[in-house]
Amino acid sequence: MSTPAILVENVTVHYGEVLALDSASLSLDAARICGLIGMNGSGKSTLFKVIMGMVKPDAGTVLIGGQSPSKARKEGGIGYVPQSEDVDWQFPLSVRDVVMMGRYGHQGFTRRPSKADRAAVDEALDRVELGEFAGRQIGQLSGGQKKRAFVARGIAQGATMMLLDEPFAGVDKRSEATISRLLRELASDGCTILISTHDLHAMPALCDEAVLLMRRVLMHGAPELVLQPENLAMAFGLDVLNRDLPEPDAEPDAEPGSEPESNAARAENRG
Numbered sequence: 001m002s003t004p005a006i007l008v009e010n011v012t013v014h015y016g017e018v019l020a021l022d023s024a025s026l027s028l029d030a031a032r033i034c035g036l037i038g039m040n041g042s043g044k045s046t047l048f049k050v051i052m053g054m055v056k057p058d059a060g061t062v063l064i065g066g067q068s069p070s071k072a073r074k075e076g077g078i079g080y081v082p083q084s085e086d087v088d089w090q091f092p093l094s095v096r097d098v099v100m101m102g103r104y105g106h107q108g109f110t111r112r113p114s115k116a117d118r119a120a121v122d123e124a125l126d127r128v129e130l131g132e133f134a135g136r137q138i139g140q141l142s143g144g145q146k147k148r149a150f151v152a153r154g155i156a157q158g159a160t161m162m163l164l165d166e167p168f169a170g171v172d173k174r175s176e177a178t179i180s181r182l183l184r185e186l187a188s189d190g191c192t193i194l195i196s197t198h199d200l201h202a203m204p205a206l207c208d209e210a211v212l213l214m215r216r217v218l219m220h221g222a223p224e225l226v227l228q229p230e231n232l233a234m235a236f237g238l239d240v241l242n243r244d245l246p247e248p249d250a251e252p253d254a255e256p257g258s259e260p261e262s263n264a265a266r267a268e269n270r271g
C-alpha cells in the first residue's frame with residue numbers, strides 16, 4: 001500500500017479544559033478531494049491546524065506524505081486557506097503580497113522575488129481571476145475574492161496539498177464556482193484537497209469522499225453515503241432528520257467587505 005497523503009492517528013487536542021479533538025483518526029490518499037463536515041465546535045479548524053503543524057496534539061500522530069507536518073510545511077507542500085476569523089484583514093498587505101508569500105520557500109534569505117517568482121504570482125492571480133485586483137489591500141476584497149487570493153497563494157507555492165477551511169462561507173456563487181473548478185483542476189494534477197464546508201448540497205459534485213467530524217471521525221466514505229440523513233443526524237443532532245439540508249448560500253457578496261450570514265451561521269441557526 002502507498003503512503004497516505006494525510007495520516008492522522010488517534011489525535012487528541014485540548015485548549016485548556018476544552019477537548020477539541022478526541023482520538024481523531026483519518027487517512028487520506030493523494031489526489032482526492034475530501035469534504036469535512038461537522039457542526040460548529042466539532043474540531044474542523046483544529047484538525048486543519050494539527051495537519052499544518054500549527055497546533056501540537058496532546059496525543060497521537062500526524063504524518064504528511066510520511067513526514068512530520070513541520071517538515072512538510074517547510075518544504076512548501078501544504079497550501080492553507082484559513083477560515084476568515086483566523087485572518088487579520090487590516091494587515092497592510094496587497095493581494096500580490098499575499099500570493100507572493102507562497103514563494104518565500106523558493107527565495108533566498110533576502111526574500112527578493114526573482115523573475116520566476118513574479119511570473120508564478122501573476123499566473124496564480126490569473127488562474128483565480130484576480131489579476132486586476134493585484135494592487136489592492138487584501139481587506140478591500142469581497143469575501144469570495146479573499147478566498148481566491150489564498151487559493152492563489154497555494155497555487156504560486158506549488159502546493160501538493162491544499163487545506164481549505166470553510167472557503168464557501170460568506171462567498172458569492174461566482175467565487176464558489178471558480179474555487180470548485182480550480183480544486184478539480186488541482187486534484188487532477190495530483191493535489192490532495194481537504195475542504196471543510198457547510199454547503200452539503202454542493203458536496204457530491206465537488207468531493208470524492210466525505211468525513212463527518214464530531215471531535216472524532218464518525219464516518220469517512222462516499223459523499224452520498226456520508227450525507228444520508230441518519231448519518232448527518234449523528235453529527236448535527238437528531239432534528240436534522242425532520243428538516244431539509246441547509247440551503248446553500250444564495251446571496252452574492254458583491255460589496256467588498258460585506259459578509260452575508262455564512263452557511264455555518266445558517267446551519268447553526270436551524271438547530
Ligand SMILES: Nc1ncnc2c1ncn2[C@@H]1O[C@H](COP(=O)(O)OP(=O)(O)O)[C@@H](O)[C@H]1O
Pocket residue numbers: 015016018019020038039040041042043044045046047
Ligand atoms: N484557541 C482556542 N482557545 C480555546 N478554545 C478553542 C480555541 N480554538 C478552538 N477552541 C475550541 O475548540 C473547539 C473546537 O473548535 P474548532 O476546531 O474551531 O471547531 P470548528 O472549526 O469545527 O468550529 C470549540 O469548542 C472551540 O471553542
Ligand SMILES: [Mg+2]
Pocket residue numbers: 044045046083165
Ligand atoms: Mg472552524
